[in-house]
């Protein structure tokens with residue numbers, strides 16, 4: 001969906017020694033990173049998320065495993081499977097997100113434009129629907 005951009009994270013392969021991925025503020029991202037967090041040790045089949053942000057911009061990526069993202073914003077609804085460490089999703093408008101762990105121990109990493117602020121969260125789906133209608 002518009003407002004959520006799938007990007008290729010710069011990735012350097014090596015012969016029989018894996019690959020290395022990286023991104024840099026300004027050069028590869030439209031916002032400055034103030035916070036990084038990651039979600040790990042999640043059993044298969046678990047869903048997390050169920051919220052949107054009023055202002056926060058984020059880059060989501062999955063360096064290990066397989067996670068389905070369900071994204072919804074004023075432009076529509078989309079499902080994206082993250083299973084490639086060199087793929088990221090930039091969310092830069094208010095977007096409801098749910099994440100489904102398709103594989104145990106998959107890791108979801110997030111680079112965010114701001115510090116953790118409780119007041120930036122919308123955790124009620126109806127409130128989110130009203131927010132994007134305005």
Ligand code: TYD
Nearest residue numbers: 035036037039047048049050051115116117
């Ligand atoms: P939450 O946003 O509910 O996780 P998810 O939506 O991915 O399932 O966050 C879980 C808890 O962690 C919640 O109590 C808030 C806290 N938290 C922080 O303290 N700092 C952070 O940067 C984040 C992302 C969460």
